[in-house]
Amino acid sequence: MEERAGVRFLLNGRPVVARSAPGERLSRVLREEFGLTGTKVGCDAGDCGACTVLLDGTQICACLTPLGQVAGGRVTTVEGLAGEDAPSRLQRAFLALGAAQCGICTPGMLMAASELLRQRPRPTPAEVEEALGGVLCRCTGYRKIMEAALLAAGDAPLPAEPAGAVGARRTRLDGPEKVTGRAAFGADRAPPEALELRLLRSPHHRARFTIGDLDAFRARHPGILRILTAADIPGRNGYGIYPDLKDQPVLAEKEVRHRGEPVLALVGTPEAVRAVDPEEVPIVWEPLPPVLGIDAALAPDAPLLHPGRPGNVLIEGRVRRGDVEAALGEATARAAIAVETSFVEHAYIEPEAGYAVRRGDRIEVFATTQAPYMDREEVAAVLGIPPEKVRILPSVCGGGFGGKLDVSVQPILAVAAWLLDRPVRTVWSRPESMAASTKRHPARIRAEAGADAEGRLTGVRFHGDFDTGAYASWGPTVAQRVPVHATGPYRVRAALCTTRGVYTNGPPAGAFRGFGVPQAAIAHEALMDMLADRLGMDRLDFRLRNALRPGDRTHCGQELGEGVALVACLERLRPIWRRERERLARDGRGEGPLRRGLGVACMWYGLGNTSMSNPSTMEVGLSADGRLTLYNGAVDIGQGSATIMVQICAEALGLPVESFTQVLGDTARTRDAGKTSASRQTLVSGNAARLAGLDLRRRILRLANAGPDAELALDGPVLRVTENGRVREIELFRLTADADGEVLRGIGSWDPPTEPLDADGQGVPYAAYGFAAQMALVEVDTELGTTRVLRIWAAHDVGRAVNPTLVEGQIEGGIAQGIGLALMEEFVPGRNENLHDYLIPTVGDVPEIEIHLIEEGDPLGPYGAKGVGEPALIPTAPAVLNAIAEATGVRPTRVPVTPDRLLAALAAAKTRG
């Protein structure tokens, strides 16, 4: 039988015999039998392309190919792309241009591109696009991937690695492992003897349940060693972002509040656990009428989701300044709008995964995460042990965007490993990940604004209800952050901005790039266009007139200092705006049913937590043999913090980036650098890295008795300190080393200075803000309701670009997500829990993007730098919507603007006349 003989094929040039079952997915065989974890699994359904490998030179999805089909064939994986000791030209082009961010799609992209380059050594951009069309990337916006593939195809020399630290386009330090497939993501590593854990989840939005005879079930499945229920949780069966809101159970007790909520965990051998059909597990469901949507939740007779939350209202937020009634009354022009948005899925290509190991009275969890220190607290509480006994080892994170700020696999893995005293691993399937993970809050917003005859905003009134789903998660953050941003980045005399977070039986809505601000921006940027039109002013000039400037007071009463460069952003775009508008006026808006339109939108974003201490600490060590180690607790989720922290520290210290290695994220070896959220790492952890570098420098200079301008140089174990031509040598190997082997250490901590907000939201919510303006050119097919984005221009106030390549990558990726938000992304529980039906932009949906970095320096930022992660996304959807409004004369108010919605809106406008 073939099964016993094994399946023979060439794997990366070597003849192999695979012993796995021949009907097994090739992706699983490559990863589990051959240990080639460079081939990633994002969906097991052909939808993401992360598993793309070459079979006889053509790209295929390894997840859709049974092992038996490669018998006698040639299989090439990312591990086989590199030459003997050097990455291929394609891989080097990916590195040089920053085509890999989180890196989870990178192997698939490389394989898809390599198929093309073998077939067509000189492809056109259109051919590259076609070749990459089957691989999704959620991070990069595809532009740099396209550029890298085209660059690799030509003969032009690849750009050389630049010298220098801050400001240099350094190659990502974690890039080489990402382009070779060596990087270990959550599913890529586990002890070989690890048991597997699988959660059984609610198929209902709301239901009571009882668990039947588990012993009998176990007797039928000998490989299942333990079945965990809520009763097995040793500590607190609840987690959540806020200390007083640990309302989300690790395993549900009696009642489930959303589809996908876990009720029990099977732990056993991988074969046994995988073989279980959920239908045969004895759970008796009693479905209850679900509360879906904001209206249902606020209805007077609505069932209450949580005790102590009357009316299902989780929280309210509010900022009030001046008399908004009077201000609107005095306005020459007024505009009002109501908009509605949907649940949006993060759709990181890496599903949640990890493993846990118990070591005596300690537990170690390796998992994909954005927030190792928060994970540590949660795991400790769930186990009922002190946090010091918990060690979180973040895996390389295959995309987060806010979705991996809440714990996912960590607590239940820890419980299982703790109770069984054996390593336990889990990998969520794509449908599980989509059903269970947090979402962007659907928002329902009503907003109104007025301006005087000179075009100055007088007042803004804003109310937003946010569907926070079944559990609190980051709902309070959204409710507090939105009112602070709801006016848009403009001077306004009076404002009243209120929000509510509303519990429903939807999926928990949490953190997603912008914490509600992208939804609010859709409203305020629509109002800005409407007011400008009513006053007969140019839309960009109207924004320019109202743009916040240094010295202005925000509607929170905060006086802004330097580092407010929105005016510069708009001025940079103005000539392009004029040119493009003239072009449209001259060449017309399009032929036949096609209509073009140009839109502009602005945004501001407070960096770091709202009115809350959120410090970071970084440490840097110098070893006896002259190596620098940055103990960097900031998780790199693809945005590049693992690179720029070193650039910043190197700049402060005065030693080259090349001398550094890093310890990343490990809570046992790094200090708390907070979570990778709120665009805070560059500003907050960046300052900590700078201070750590300065601290080490100070110690070195003291040791050398040298002044502040001395130059440092490392020569193996000898550190040379040169001042005014005088050289002093420090023989590092003579100094005493600590447990880590360090002979000198520097440490730095930084916490952004904020002040609490009073009941009217007056205070200093953030120490620094990012600003941006973007323009979108779109083409609408008015007969089909489809929208193509033709081009985006983005001007971003980034303070200082520590690494321009990485900053551009953030902007391009944010724009791609903004396009998705505007045009196609809408998660409906139970309907599109997969990447087949839930659509995110592909390489063909992201147009050319022209980026303008405004680098005026922020006084608080490390070397002037500030964050850009969230700012990148916020203005895109509003700019696209404004462009659609201009193209069609109809303003879309329901997001995403799917073809059927847009066509219906156009038809409704026509009947209204």
Place this chain on the structure above:
Amino acid sequence: MHRYERPKDLETALDLRAGGEWQVIAGGTDVFPAMVGRVAPRPLLDISGIEALRRIEETAAGWRLGACLRWSELRDHSLPPLFDGLRKAAGMIGGRQIQNRATLGGNLCNASPAADGAAALLALDARVELRSRRGRRELPLAEFLLGNRRTALAPDELLTAILVPASRGEARSDFLKLGARKYLVISIVMVALVLEGDAQGVIRRAGIAVGACAPTARRLPLLEERLLGRRLDEPLAEAVDGGVLAPLSPIDDIRGTAAYRREAALVLLRRGLEGLATAMPGAA
């Protein structure tokens, strides 16, 4: 793990098929996605190794497309303009990875209402060849596709070939797919059009099919009738009105509303006909 067989010849495959409950698999691009988080419900009978099912042959009656022909093979094969629409559809099924494995036969046997291949082949008057131990039979595609995920395939049968009649005159065809993004997208609506004209440029045969608007792709006989006898350089789009959509019964789903599907189908039909008219030699 279940048994898995990958015979090299059709006879063995039919023997196995007759002898048990199998999950037939060709490209696997519909089979595996249906098994996410689950193990295979039945042993796998993999027919992708049967070379004889992967050929494109020209016969006296027309064309014979092997059931295991991959979409990429069809896409890259040089064929007369009659097949332009089908080949265009081939290039729009999933991404390259999918096209490199997915087969024509799988697309038809999976019988998704949104199967692009089904609409394109229906417009070509395709017939399917089914074989079993018991023998061989042929069915018009329209009789093979019974409904959403339902076909006339008997449990011991395999789909072995798709038979496309030759065109008698000058033929042109096109395929228009509407999705909510550029690549890797299931159609909201798709339209397949085939027109054959005589030497005078008069339409002698019209095959028009719409997909994703009913449990299976549907032909539009009224529209086809209206087109017959018209000259190819006439403004053909005029023949399209709401009445021609009678065979359709679209539904509201995650990809679009029923009303939208009707509207979009009309637009695609008009555009398709306009495009074909101008593509015709002798057209104005």
